[in-house]
Amino acid sequence: MTILARPRSRGLRGNEGPYGWLFTLPAILILGIFLVIPILLAIWVSFSNWNGLGPPVGGQADFVGTANYAEVLIQPGLARRDFGIAIRNNLYYVLLVVPIQTAVALFLAVQVNRRVLAARGFFRTAFYFPSVTSSVAITVVFLYLFSASGVVNGVLNWIRIRGPNWFADPRGVFHIVLGWLGVEGVPSLLAGEGPLGVTWWEWVSGPSVAMTALIALAVFTTSGTFMLLFLAGLQAIGSDIEEAALVDGAGPVRKFFSITLPMLKPTLFTVLTLGLIATWQVFDQIYLTGGGSPAKTTLTPAFLAYSASFESLKWGGGAAISFILFGIIVVLTIFQRWVLRDREGGSRRGRRRRARTARAAAVTAVRPGGHDTGGGGPT
C-alpha cells in the first residue's frame, strides 16, 4: 500500500532528494567552513598587511595589493633570500627522495613478492612498519641515530670513517666533494647572484649534511607504503605472464626490465606523483629538527610560510608563500603527468588499470614522513 501511496512519476526513489542533501550536509559544512572559506580568507590575508592583531577580516588590516608576493619573489631583501634558500633546500630534497624512495620501494616489492620466499609476511611487516609510526616519534629516533656519537657514526666507525655531526653540519654535499677535488673558496664563475638573491655557488651546494639525514628519514618512512602500492601492481600482473617469460628463457634481470617494469607503469606514475606532492610539503621533520637549522640549510617553503606567519608575524608574507608553494605543487604535478603521459594513446585498458591504481593509492592514503598528505588521493 505504501508503494501506491507514493507519487507514481517519481517512483520508488521519489523521496531521496532531501536525504541526499541531508547525508552530505555535515561533510559539506565542515569542508566548507574549515577548508574552502579558510583558503579564501588566506587569499585575502596574502594581499593584506594583517599583523596578527584583531580579526583578519573587518579589523585594521589594509589591502596592499601584490606587495607580499613581490617581497618574496622580486624585491631584493631577506624575505626573498630566505625563500630562495628554502626552494633550493627543498629542490635537492625532492630530487633525491623521490627517485630513491621509488627505487627502494620497487626493489622491496619485487623481493617480497616472490612465491618461493619463506616468511614473506615477516619481511613485509618489517618494511611497512616505519610507515605507521608518527612523524614525531620517528624524527626523535633519527635525531638520536644521527647524533654526533650516535648509532650511524658508531657503525661508520667500524669501517674507520669518522662521521659528521649530522644535524649540526650545514656544509653542502656538493661543496664538500668539490673541496676534495681541490676547489678552494668560491669560484669566480659562480660568485654572481642567481635567482631569488641566492648566489650560483649556493644554488649548487647540494643538500646539506643535515638534509641528507632528513632524506634518509623520508626514504625510511615512505618506502614501505609505496612498496604496498607496487605489490598491488605486481599481483595484478599475475604469475602466468612471469612464468611464460621464464619458460622463454628470460633471466630475472631481463624479465624485470622487459615485462615487470612496463606493466607496472601505471603504479609507477602514481608513486612518482604522490612522492612529488608529498616531498614539497615536508614540515613536521623541519619543525622538530630546529626550524631549518643548521644555518637555514633544512629550511623548506612549507616551514618558512609557518615561521613567517607565526614567529615573524608577517601573515601576509606567510600566506603568500603558502600559495606560491601550492602553485609549485600544481605546476610540477601537471608537468610530470605530461612528461610521463601514457604513450599508448590512453587505451581503455590502461585507463582502467590506472583508475584501479589510483583507488589503491587512495585506500593506502600515503603518509610520507608520517604526515597526512591529504592531496594524495585521485591522481
Add this chain to the structure above:
Amino acid sequence: MTTVTTRREAAPVMAVKTGRWRRLPPKVIAGRIGSYVMLIALATIYIFPFVVSIASSLKTNAEATQQPLRLVPETLTFAAYERLFTDVPLLDWTFNSALVTVCVTLGRVFLGSLAGYALSRLQFRGRGVIFVGVIAVMAVPTVVLLIPRFLILYQLGIYDTYIGMIVPLLVDATTVFIMKNFFESIPDSVEEAARIDGAGVFRMFWSVVLPMARPALITVFILSFQGSWNEFAHFIVSRQDPDLHTLTTGVATLVSGQLGAGNQYPIQLAAAVLMTIPVAILFFIFQRHIMSTAEGAEKG
C-alpha cells in the same frame, strides 16, 4: 597476498621446496641464499632503529650517549619512563590525544560513510557538483592549509579549544571517496527488497548497506585512527595552550624545549616508544587487512 593465502600455500610449498631445492642447479641455490641474506640485512636496517630506541630508552643519559649501539643496557633503568610521568604531564597529553583520536575517528567513519552513501546510491540534484567539490578538496595539499586553518579558528574564536582541534578534522575528503567507491561496488538489488518493505532511507543505509561495507569501514577506521593519533601540524596551528598539548606536540617540546638540551636521549626515546604503542597495536591487529588493502583495491 594475505596471510590466508600464504598459509594455504605453505604446506605444498614446503613439501615441494625440499624436493625442488635438491634438484636446483647450485647457481640458483646460491642466488636464493644470497637474496635471503640481502633481505635479512635490509629487514635488520628497518627494524634496528626501533630496537635501538627501546634499548636506549632503558639506559642512563650517559650510556645512551656513549654506547648507542649496545642493545642490552649496562645499567638497566626505568628512570626515563618515571620522569615522563613525574617531570612531564605525559598522562594529560595522552588524554588529549585519545580524546581527539576517538572523536575524529568516529566522525570520519560516520560522516564519511553518510556522504559516501549519498554520493553513490541516492539520486538527487547537485550530486555531481558535490562530488566534483570533494575531488577538488582532496587535491589541496594539507600543508598549504596550515595558515588558513589558523585564520578561520582565530576569526571564529575557537583557537585554543578542543572544538578547534577536533571539528576541522572530522571530515576527510579521502574517506568520503573511499566509502563512495566501496558503496558503488554493492549491487542495487540488496536495497530493493528493503525498499519494497517500506524501509526509510536512513534505515536502508544503517541496517542494510553499511553492514556490507565492513572492509571499507575497517580501512577508514585504520586511516582515521592512525592519522589523528599521529597528527602534528594541525595541533601546532590550532592551539598554544600547554594544557591542550597532544602527545605529538608535547613530545615535540621534549625535543626542542629544555629537555632537548644536552644528551637527554632516554626520555625522548621513551616518549617515542610509548606514543608508538597504540598505532603498533592497531597495526598488528589489522595487519592482514592493511597488507591486503592495496591489493584488494587493485583487484576490485
